[in-house]
Amino acid sequence: MEKRVARILIADDEPLYRNTTAELLRDEGYECICVEDASDAIVQLQEHAFDLVLSDLNMPGNLKLELLKEGRTKYSHVQMIVVTGVPSVPSAIESVRLGISDYLLKPVKFEELLAAVKRALAQPSSIPGNTRSRPDRDDDGRSLPEIIGDSAAMRDVLEIVHRVADSTANVLITGESGTGKEVIARAIHAHGARYREPFQVIDCTAIPDTLFESVLFGHVAGSFTGAVKDQTGLLRYCDHGTAFFDELGELPATSQAKLLRAVQEQTFTPVGDSKSVKVDTRFLCATNRDLQSEVDSGKFRSDLFYRLAVIHIELPPLRQRGDDVLQLAKHFLKTIQQNRTPVTGFSQEVADRFVQYRWPGNIRELRNVVERSITLARGDQIQMDALPAPLRNLVVSDVEVCDLSEVSRDEAIDSADQAYLNKLLQKHGGVIASAARQAGLSRQGLNKLLKRHNIDVDAFRK
Numbered sequence: 001m002e003k004r005v006a007r008i009l010i011a012d013d014e015p016l017y018r019n020t021t022a023e024l025l026r027d028e029g030y031e032c033i034c035v036e037d038a039s040d041a042i043v044q045l046q047e048h049a050f051d052l053v054l055s056d057l058n059m060p061g062n063l064k065l066e067l068l069k070e071g072r073t074k075y076s077h078v079q080m081i082v083v084t085g086v087p088s089v090p091s092a093i094e095s096v097r098l099g100i101s102d103y104l105l106k107p108v109k110f111e112e113l114l115a116a117v118k119r120a121l122a123q124p125s126s127i128p129g130n131t132r133s134r135p136d137r138d139d140d141g142r143s144l145p146e147i148i149g150d151s152a153a154m155r156d157v158l159e160i161v162h163r164v165a166d167s168t169a170n171v172l173i174t175g176e177s178g179t180g181k182e183v184i185a186r187a188i189h190a191h192g193a194r195y196r197e198p199f200q201v202i203d204c205t206a207i208p209d210t211l212f213e214s215v216l217f218g219h220v221a222g223s224f225t226g227a228v229k230d231q232t233g234l235l236r237y238c239d240h241g242t243a244f245f246d247e248l249g250e251l252p253a254t255s256q257a258k259l260l261r262a263v264q265e266q267t268f269t270p271v272g273d274s275k276s277v278k279v280d281t282r283f284l285c286a287t288n289r290d291l292q293s294e295v296d297s298g299k300f301r302s303d304l305f306y307r308l309a310v311i312h313i314e315l316p317p318l319r320q321r322g323d324d325v326l327q328l329a330k331h332f333l334k335t336i337q338q339n340r341t342p343v344t345g346f347s348q349e350v351a352d353r354f355v356q357y358r359w360p361g362n363i364r365e366l367r368n369v370v371e372r373s374i375t376l377a378r379g380d381q382i383q384m385d386a387l388p389a390p391l392r393n394l395v396v397s398d399v400e401v402c403d404l405s406e407v408s409r410d411e412a413i414d415s416a417d418q419a420y421l422n423k424l425l426q427k428h429g430g431v432i433a434s435a436a437r438q439a440g441l442s443r444q445g446l447n448k449l450l451k452r453h454n455i456d457v458d459a460f461r462k
Ligand SMILES: Nc1ncnc2c1ncn2[C@@H]1O[C@H](COP(=O)(O)OP(=O)(O)OP(=O)(O)O)[C@@H](O)[C@H]1O
Pocket: 145, 146, 147, 148, 149, 175, 176, 177, 178, 179, 180, 181, 182, 183, 184, 246, 286, 288, 328, 363, 364, 367
């Protein structure tokens, strides 16, 4: 039996883009129908059978993403790709929530578009029940980190992770240090179509500016002093897979420019080589900086930002995740001690303190605290005396200050000082100059105190 030609609906109000794309796709053997607004597209969907819709976002009749909504609810077996010239984070998130296959930015190269079309058409249709089994191991056979957390904030994050995993859209993950950005990046890779391909972590703080091209793109022997043999760049290793750029905000301007070409064209040239290399790589990035304001102040390239932040996932700090803190603590207790010690839980006082504490180091700090407490615990319950000083001495206004038999005067003064500094920084949003002014201290004096109490001022910055 002859295979049916795939039929594509192109909805876009730019005639040049619409007609050229249709012509090129027809040359590739697809059947195309073009419309210039969302209402015509909806009529076409009612009257004909389609396999794929290529949809603009900013076109008449689509102010509220009507075409995507109608398409995904009534014609869920039809794949959808968004191709837009006006990217916006809310519309990207909404598109991904609705379950599109891909989100591309104009100007889009035809090869890039064609690859996305082929990928979308190769996907199993999203008829209910037709779900792909998810791996619970990564490509090295290690088990994937379990994502613990049931707070509303985390549920929203996980919904986006599942929606975005199957597309090739680049994702920027932001959040304070230790909130689990790398864990989320690995989850996106593991739940997506590339799960069998490499996941390559590229730590932007670990590559000196002068070696950026060589490390990322590779070099040929003799291209510079010290290049004694050919070296393959990291990007080549993640061809067909995912490149995870950690600490993206630290990337110097010259390296940003070099990365832009690789992201935009999926092409790079190894140092000293004359031939360029084509790759198919998905980019996931993480930073604890506010990259949007760095773009606004000219410190980070806006073109690179928009290419990489097609979808933006903001991870909540642990102190805003309610009961997740206890769930995570129990999870770490179980996984770290693996029944090797008699410890089975936390005292009520410890559990309360976990909820009251600010956790400037987030989940990483919690994990360390649990690990340390298991070692110091004396019975089957972790008690206050096994906690590190910042938690043990925390003074919360509605907690009884202390039991005089347990705390010395110096310790009591120290913890009051700490509570004062926490409040002060909270009020001044982590701005040292104004906090020091209010406290009647010099900036150096305040910094010294913060250091002594191990208080991370970044945790208070908004
Ligand atoms: N939801 C989670 N469930 C279980 N463990 C988690 C979760 N999120 C993070 N972790 C654990 O917390 C620690 C920190 O996570 P991760 O390295 O992903 O944070 P990060 O935000 O990338 O940190 P940084 O900004 O410092 O690079 C790791 O040990 C990780 O396994």
